[in-house]
Amino acid sequence: MQQPVVSYSMPAEEIESVSLPVGWKSYISPEGRKYYVNTSTKETTWERPSTSTTSPKASGSHQHSVNGRQLHGASGHVLEHPDVYLRKTSLSNQSPGSTSPARRQNKEKEIKETKITINCVTFPVSMSAPEQQLLKPSEWSYCDYFWADKRDPQGATVSGFEVLLQKQLKGKQMQKEMAEFIRERIKIEEEYAKNLSKLSMFPMAAQEEGTLGEAWAQLKKSLADEAEVHLKFSSKLQSEVEKPLLTFRGDNFKKDMKKYDHHIADLRKQLVSRYAAVEKARKALADRQKDLEVKTQQLEIKLSNKTEEDIKKARRKSTQAGDDLMRCVDLYNQGQSKWFEEMVTTSLELERLEVERVETIQQLLRQYTTLRHETDMFNQSTMEPVDQLLQSVDPAKDRELWVKEHKTGDLRPVDMDI
């Protein structure tokens, strides 16, 4: 009989390091409750040990149930080492087949009232569960809020994990659209630069001379300088904003998402088949138990020629069916635990990716505004030489230059003599 080893310990970084008395370690149960284990005596307790704590509490079942299930050793003690959940499959004590029907009924009732299995995943019914504490309180962490499936607007079932995955894929779409937006801005800037550059070369008033002509020529040239500034802007937009937006999640991103998707989906599928096995085993046990009961009754009223041998056989089969059921439930629980672990790990990874996405985009958009600031400043500076030359405009100087070039004669007319 296999002894499943199931570990519910959280990833190491999730485990708080707290200062405990010597020999004690702390762990988090799947429900999120912290419990303490004495590594030498193997005592387990919910209560934080002080140096005076020696013996485990021996109170009602719930306090010592981890994951809602009582862990009994052969002696009836709570199983001491929580890291390793060894199932002591002692048939006599643990087999559901050996309990009285009444007790069984109670247990089944207990099962019905405290847990519910939806889409092959087993949850506590909220009222009866010991209050689960969030794995990462106050953080609104993905690993705390996406356990259940939901229905989409079309009525199809969507797992919580898929919601998380879709968000990541949408995030990639967002960055692509942002890059498109930047691309459009780049095109606008290039068009603007082209127009300014062309205009700067138009010959309007090219014949203006002197200091005014110089100022005007510089004003026209400043448009070419402005064009240069905008071209530089568009070029940097391309290399420092657009390109990173397009590429900071590489092609591998989608592959990784697919991988996660399939991995988690496979674990769910496995859970489905294991749950089916449990239901099948449960039914088979019920059949065997019914058979045993009938045969026992028949023996009592000497209804048939069934011998004690037959009853023993029926009892054996019943016991086996019980064992099968236990195994199936174990396998199921293992499968669920595995899925649980992968969900926590992977959803935290998606959470990390999302933080990274937001921070990266924030950084790139800041770069955008930085480039815009730069551009406006460079643009301002194109006016400086124009301002200077306008300052120097001098009508008298211009007249001197022009007259020197175009004068026709400075001898003034005189009276004609007779």
Next chain:
Amino acid sequence: MQQPVVSYSMPAEEIESVSLPVGWKSYISPEGRKYYVNTSTKETTWERPSTSTTSPKASGSHQHSVNGRQLHGASGHVLEHPDVYLRKTSLSNQSPGSTSPARRQNKEKEIKETKITINCVTFPVSMSAPEQQLLKPSEWSYCDYFWADKRDPQGATVSGFEVLLQKQLKGKQMQKEMAEFIRERIKIEEEYAKNLSKLSMFPMAAQEEGTLGEAWAQLKKSLADEAEVHLKFSSKLQSEVEKPLLTFRGDNFKKDMKKYDHHIADLRKQLVSRYAAVEKARKALADRQKDLEVKTQQLEIKLSNKTEEDIKKARRKSTQAGDDLMRCVDLYNQGQSKWFEEMVTTSLELERLEVERVETIQQLLRQYTTLRHETDMFNQSTMEPVDQLLQSVDPAKDRELWVKEHKTGDLRPVDMDI
């Protein structure tokens, strides 16, 4: 016989006010030389009077010639009151007909060697003229440099005044072309604004939520703000630069230029016809003089039966022809003086208009650079709200918002019971 009144005094503002001894006033001759007149004694002198100056210099002809011509009164004195050039048309003294041929010849020689008439305008021959001083020294004034005609590249004759006029008309063309340039800039700005405005409304990444979504939305909006800035720029360019450039010389300007053109041209035309009259009178005089000479010779050798009566008649005709010539020369000189005055006045007006044009354009182009500076500053400010929102981007907050909206369930799965 008419007594032409010709005044060569400069416009009042051209006359230097200098501190002179009591009773003296200063004037500028047409050649630009300053001379001084004692308003009580009517003494005239080239030399600046100190309190000791009393009598006019009595030296060679040039020193007392104003406008290169000796002004002799009946007594032979230099004509005292220069403001009014009264020609004392005493026939006996002043008639060229009464001078000896030899003396006449000298005078003609003098005329040939000191003055030259080109296109009906009479100039001193540069070597012999008393050095003309500029009317407005160190100012490169229009009124000093455009007396002569010139030839254009096609070989046609162009007056100096026309050169000045063309400059003004060209100036109007320059301002029109500058306005066109600004119009083109306005169109470019409007195009840019339109493109930015359109892009700002594109739905790229509209689904981004939370603090990142807000920052992104503001970034997109900032393009609309930028568009607004550029529209305002183009609007102000239109009203504060383009429009004034087009309109600061009104339609009247061209009419005024035409008026000046015709006025000055008419005065030149009059000069042409008056010069023709002089030439005609000169020829007539020559004919009459020859006739007299012939008749006198004939009398002396008793060649014909001409009586003294005939000679007296011939002599009278000769004298008349001389008077005619003097009158024609006077009229010509008046015409030239009138043209001279109008040239000075009008060219100074054109000069003033040119200064005004340069200063106005300087002002409007400064307005252009001011608007550009403003625009860059307003543009910078469109980034402020974006920077602020980018500052506030918070992945944790965004996760909280998203998880609250999209979570599927926070109950964690538990082990199934048997």
